[in-house]
Amino acid sequence: MAQYDVIIIGSGPGGYVCAIRCAQLGLRTAVVEGRETLGGTCLNVGCIPSKALLHATHSLHEAEHNFAKMGLKGKSPSVDWKQMLAYKDDVIGQNTKGIEFLFKKNKIDWIKGWASIPEVGKVRVGDDTHEARHIVIASGSVSAAVPGAEVEIDEKVVVTSTGALELGSIPKSMVVVGGGVIGLEMGSVYCRLGTEVTVIEYLDAITPGQDAEVARTFQKLLQKQGLKFVTGAAVSKVEVKGGKARVDYKLRKDDSAHDLKADVVLVATGRKPLTEGLGLDALGIKLTPRGQIAVDDRYATNVDGIHAIGDVTPGPMLAHKAEDEGMALAEILAGQAGHVNYDVIPGVIYTHPEVASVGMTEEQLKEEGRAYKVGKFSFMGNGRAKANFAGDGFVKMLADKETDRILGCHVIGPMAGDLIHEVCVAMEFGAAAEDLARTCHAHPTYSEAMREAALACGDGAIHA
Known part of the structure; x- marks a missing residue:
């Protein structure tokens, strides 16, 4: 032993x-x-x-x-x-x-x-x-299973993320149940490969918990890329016949029944x-x-x-x-003092554009009744982003109205998953938006958009 x-x-x-x-x-x-x-x-x-x-x-x-x-x-x-x-x-x-x-x-x-x-x-x-x-x-x-629905996973026609990574062929059509990170990432993969992708989300907006303004912009950009969305819909059954799937769902606003047929159904309702x-x-x-x-x-x-x-x-x-x-x-x-700062854990969605966030959303700050200010900057004002066909999206920085301390940041745009860590480090050290705004950023880089958003928390961005 x-x-x-x-x-x-x-x-x-x-x-x-x-x-x-x-x-x-x-x-x-x-x-x-x-x-x-x-x-x-x-x-x-x-x-x-x-x-x-x-x-x-x-x-x-x-x-x-x-x-x-x-x-x-x-x-x-x-x-x-x-x-x-x-x-x-x-x-x-x-x-x-x-x-x-x-x-x-x-x-x-x-x-x-x-x-x-x-x-x-x-x-x-x-x-x-x-x-x-x-x-x-x-x-x-x-x-996780689809709450309240009859769904049998076979990892061939009705798949989880595991099966979606190893399909035998590229399907002509796919229904994604769940508008969260996994569903949107895998939906993007197959949409780029020519699959007709429809995302069904129970809530009225995709990416639950995300900053609402970012979520709305994100959905519009994904729609431009070809993804279709049905929001506010509860899936009740997924049935497979003859190698094809049918998804039954009801719209929550009027309880009307609908269905979609697809070659593959990806169940992405969480874990x-x-x-x-x-x-x-x-x-x-x-x-x-x-x-x-x-x-x-x-x-x-x-x-x-x-x-x-x-x-x-x-x-x-x-x-x-x-x-x-x-x-x-x-x-x-080992007898030491281990610690995790749960207020500074970033989240990233690796679509294109990427979506990244850390800290509090504007909705959370409003719910708390906290006085805050918003600094926004569009990637269309960033020279590197325009040169790389990556001008879609923006940086949204939230800071305390009195102290200027950074409370959160939400980015939709190129390399968002890497850019967000500048703010993570700033928040870990209790920095103000002005601290980030006064830090020299190399030109031309995507990171300049972060500085511009921080500047927008003060007297205003330069390139806006």
Whole structure:
């Protein structure tokens, strides 16, 4: 029976980052993972492969729509779907092998198989039982069902994000159930490949929780690209006949019944914690009403010696949130002071244009009754963006009306997912909009739009 300081269940971003940090801090560490490769959902069937297909199809879009404008003449490229999937698989392989290398480098044991916790301090994998002073549950999440609907997933016609990454052929039509991040990213991929994509969203706007102005602009830009939207609609049934799917739904405003037929239906209505088979009930571990593992500010459950991080716990289901928690928990277990600032966790949608946000939305500030000011700047006023056919979108910065401290920022535009981190760093140090506005930004760069939005919180942007 092996004795460890820490056993981590799950090798996704939360689990593997926690393991590496534990090992760096001198703790004898093992990770239990039942997949054939490390990296969890993110590296295998989530963040990484979807970004590969987004990159490939955006390159196709550029060739079809912008190359000729720049004097790059020639026949438009054809799509070899099998080769595109092979490229995606190669990207997955490079990343998962990289995690395996890091495990070996940091002397972390990979216990292959699926874990359960028979009692405090013990983890069972197959016929073997391993002991540890600390057990960390980082088992991640799985696709959630459509609430109140009859839907059977077969990963061929009715698919989750996993099946959408490996369809046998490019469908002529696709219905996406859910207007959140996953649905819009994968919908964009197939729309660029020529698929007729319709997104059905239960709420009256896409990207729930996003700044409302950004969400409205985002939907208009996606519609220009060819995506169709049905909002305020509740899906009641998805039925497959003869290899085709029919989606029944009702409009919430008048309860009228409608249906759509498609080659493929992508169910993208969110994710739920993956805790099945761990033995949490027998241990008496408390869960939240949403089925998440309840933890305190040190990621401890109500059972001594068992901790949890990432998608199985409350909060946004984001890989980088799990990573931060993994590092913080490792430091806590090593006797240090681990900490995560949950007010500064960015969110990104990797469509084109990208959408990124951090901090509070204007709607949240209004709800709080907080006095604030808005600084906006359009990418049409940014020289680099206009040169690169990327002038759609804007930066919206929110600052406290009295102190000028940055409270949030919302970006829709080129490289938004990278640009947002300038504001993340500023917010982490309690900066004012004026601090960012007085910081020299290289010209010509997209980042100048961030400075202009900060200037707009004061006397005004220069190029507006």
